[in-house]
Amino acid sequence: MTNSPREVAIHAMKRKLLRMYGDFIDLSNVGGNDANREVVKVTRSLAAFAVNYFNYDVEPRVCAESVCDGSDDHCIDAVYVNHDKKIVCLVQSKLDQSGSGSISRNEFGDFTNSCRDVILERYELFNARFNRFKTDIERAFDSSYKFKLVYIYSGAGELSSDINRIVSDRLSEFNADIDDGAYQFELMNLDKINSILSRSTLGSINLDDVEVLQYGITEHPLPSIHGIITGDQLAQWWEMYSDYILEKNIRGGLGLNSDVNVSIKDTLVNNPEMFWYYNNGITVLVDAYTASMRNASSRRESGRFNFVNASIINGAQTVTTIGNAYLNGDVSIEHLESVKVNVRFIKVDPSIEGNRDVSLNVTIANNSQNKVTGRDFVSKDPVQIALRDSVNLEEPYKYEIKRSGDSENIADPYHINMDDALNALVCSSLIARNLALLKSNRGRFFESLTSPLYRNVFNPSVSSVFLINSINLYRKCLAYLRVVEDSCDNGRNKKIAIHGRLVFIARVFKANRVFLNSRTVIDIDDLPPVEEIISSSFSMTNSYISMHYQSSHMPRFFENIGKVELVMNIEQHITQGNIVSQDS
Structure with missing residues (x-):
């Protein structure tokens, strides 16, 4: 049979x-x-x-x-x-x-x-x-x-x-x-x-008949092909393999709505002829490659190659944006044929001893060496420069707006860095969306220094006095919250204290608007008390979550705008009777 x-x-x-x-x-x-x-x-x-x-x-x-x-x-x-x-x-x-x-x-x-x-x-x-x-x-x-x-x-x-x-x-x-x-x-x-x-190896992606324009060949120390690739080929890779082609990348796509990818898409759709000039290109690691027999030996305007076990290790945002723009119907294949992207295919044969380390080192270096982030551009923002100069006049306070690896001043109560400023100003804003985003993805605030998100936090209305007083109050709240965390008798309560800390601190700011509007810097020893507000906020939130959100996971709960809004106004959602019955 x-x-x-x-x-x-x-x-x-x-x-x-x-x-x-x-x-x-x-x-x-x-x-x-x-x-x-x-x-x-x-x-x-x-x-x-x-x-x-x-x-x-x-x-x-x-x-x-x-x-x-x-x-x-x-x-x-x-x-x-x-x-x-x-x-x-x-x-x-x-x-x-x-x-x-x-x-x-x-x-x-x-x-x-x-x-x-x-x-x-x-x-x-x-x-x-x-x-x-x-x-x-x-x-x-x-x-x-x-x-x-x-x-x-x-x-x-x-x-x-x-x-x-x-x-x-x-x-x-x-x-x-x-x-x-x-x-x-x-x-x-x-x-x-x-x-x-059926694949030769799990996760292996072979790219066949790839056209590389104006290509060059490097033989030592690592064989590589470099040149220009058109956007239609990248879109087809994404359609076929999705994010599996990024398997060896340090990070995947940042999301379609990140400022980085919005900017890439804008150039892609509205200014495709400038894409090559604005974009850093992509780097692809391969186990091996072969050149087409049709390639002319003396002319390199265009060549075709087959690549074995390819993985994009740098340029994830470029590939995901092009791929998704095509799949979502924002651009056509014909449109993408005119989009040019720099590309490098680096051969790192895994059968050669030591090449696994080489592959890892190439990946890390391409994603970290001399890396410049949106956070680094803050030091050139006129608003930040003016705020720094103003804070530095309030001796002995110093506001450091450049990112550095120096942790020497972390314990100095008079030293302020950008993280301090962002935390305190977002908490003082009382805006649920900003609090949720600070918890989930603080880097978004620095993706564009002209975005409403960044300008909502850092703008000319922020004075040196307001910044200093806000940071000192934030630090006092944080110190007491660590005491609360250490006193929690079970893991769930501790997670509420840890992951809800930004919202609890914002509630302290909400109750101390008069203090924050002071025209002079308040001495650290004269800061308003925070213990009662934090303790009651934690107690009410803990009780409400126990009654209504038992299935919620705390790290995610405090990344949700609606839930942050709820905790900011917890008194409207819970009665004293509920608290008593829950505590008894």
Whole structure:
């Protein structure tokens, strides 16, 4: 009897998975006959593969060790925390021997419920294998990592309306406090699994027939091709590979609405002929390259090349902006053909001893050496210069607007740096959006010195006296909040104190407007008391969250504009009776 195509695909999948992960899968908690153990090994290999797919540079052994499958696994078969990429993978794997089954509504619902339990940090529901990663998961929550909620199954690709509804409902629930969609479901079926497994190496991207204009060739010490590439090719790469082509990059895209990418897109759409002049270009690492036989040996106006295992290590914002502009219909392929971008393809053969270190060093250097950020341009802002000069007249205070690595003055109460100023002025503004953004992405304030965001904080109306008094009050609040944090009797309360500190400090500023409007610098010893306001703010917020937002995760809660607004006006949302009943 002839096997069906799906059965052949299942057999191929099993063979490849067992070859990659089989030797590393722990079966010490599995009984039964050999056939049963084989099924469990394949199922666990599926879970390890899912982890490996989103962490392609992690060794198969490590991915296999992330498996926590067992009778007491609470529907999570693998967990892996990648601190470099700041992502967490939670995996449920299902082996369908026929290759044609669909996702079970009940099983998928159980998986999503278990994901909710992880978000709520109900670690006691999970087995010991899962809890090996408890500390890593807590660190991930505190640092606002992204979560990949992966359901991998060796069945058909068509999703039922029930499954689509569950995904939609859970995404709305899990991301309710978040603006950037930190929790994302990834559903991987048999076709996708075998498509990935068919690659020569997991995560390998080969770029064929790439046209490089006005190219040059460097042979030593690292072979490389450099020249110009057109935007239509970059858009097609992005369409085919998405952000997997950025796997070796220090960071991915900053987001379509960041000031950097808005500026890139504006040039791309409205001034494409100037793109080459305004843009720094991209750098691509490859394992190997070959030149087309059609390339003329004496003329280098245009050449075609094939690149093996390519990864863009610098220029992520350029590629993501071009790619998304094309996919969103903002520009056409014909338009992008006129966009020129500098490009370097550097060959770092991994088979040569020591080249792994070379690859890492090239990546780091391209993303850090002599790096200039928006924060560095602040020192040229006339508003900052005037404010610095004004503060420096209020001896012994000094305002340092240039970024430096010197930490000598951190403990000096009369030394003010840009971070101090940003923190204090945002808290004094009482604007929920700014407070939430300062918590989630403070670098946004410096992306453009002409943006309303930056000018809302730093503008000519900010006097030296206001800045100094604001910073001193901020520092006093921060010192007392650390006392509150140390006195918390459980982890959740401590996280409220830590992640809510900016909002609690803003409430102190709200209650001391008269002080902040002083025309003279107030002595540090004469600052208004802050203890009562902070303690009551913490108590009311803690009680309200316990009653109404038990499922919310604290780092994300205080990055949500609506929740920040709520805490800023907590008295309007909670009664004294609620507090008493909650404390009793």
